Amino acid sequence: MAGKDGDVVHHDFYTAERWNNWINQVKESDFKFDESDEPQGKEGAIFVNMEDDIVLACLKIIAKCEKGLISPESALEYVAQVRDIALAEIDPxxxxxxxMVESLQTSLMGGFAACEAYLSGDYDxxxxIADLVKVALEAEFSDDIEIALGTVAEIGALVISGKELTEKIMExxxxxxxxxxxxGIDSISAAMVGSDSYKDDEADDGK
Structure with a gap:
């Protein structure tokens, strides 16, 4: 796959087939909330794993960009491709x-916005981070959703750059x-402190 500026990447970072495999697993899981309205057990973990899979794909794109293997412009294109796959409407x-799928997709919106802000350098x-969270919440309260999401994107870019979104702030x-x-930003943070294998150059086998 080649970006518009001629960068060549020898594997897809994420495919519609991969996403559809997750959706099929969700269908087979017969997931239901329990009485506490909290996702439970192995079935609930599917959604966490789905999100992690997407987040890792985006972090791989960023890692390739930071190594100079693809340009920021191409990286933004690749993130957009992953976003279009993951945020496409799912049949009921x-x-x-x-x-749960709607919640997952909403969460991923924050993650995608963060990656885009980081790659474009659109953050201070x-x-x-604590101050930015207040700004985002004030914007949401005022129904200024664009400002709210843009501010969350800045928070995510800071997290990708190495700053911490603490549990205290999240709580x-x-x-x-x-x-x-x-x-979604918290998922990025968790992925970054976990295995850093996403930084490797080996092609992804899609499993």
Missing amino acids: ISEDVDM NSAD EVPYGLVAEWLD
Whole structure:
């Protein structure tokens, strides 16, 4: 696959087939919320793994860019391709599953926005994450969703650059769009402190 500027990458970072495999697993899981309305057990873990899979694909793109193997412009194109796959509308499966998929996609919106902000350099590296969270929440409260998402994207870019989104900050965020988007940022943070194999150059076998 080649970017518009001639960069060549020898494997897809993420494919529609891979995403559809996850959706098929979700269909087979017969997932349901329990009485506490919390996702439970192995079935609930599928959604976590789906999100991790997407996040790692995006981090691989960023790693290739940082190594100079692809340009920021091509990296942005690749992230957009992954985003289009993961955020495409899913045919209804069941009420509980549909709710979880919608939540997952909302969370991923924050992650994609973060990657785009990082790759485009559209953030202030000296900004304070706690302050930005307040700005995002104020924007959400005022129904200025574009500002809210843009601010979450800045937070995510800072996390990718090495700053910490602490548990204390996350715990103080009331449930809403910003909270769900920040969950996507938290997934990026967790992936970065886990295995760093996404930085390797080996082709992904898609498993």
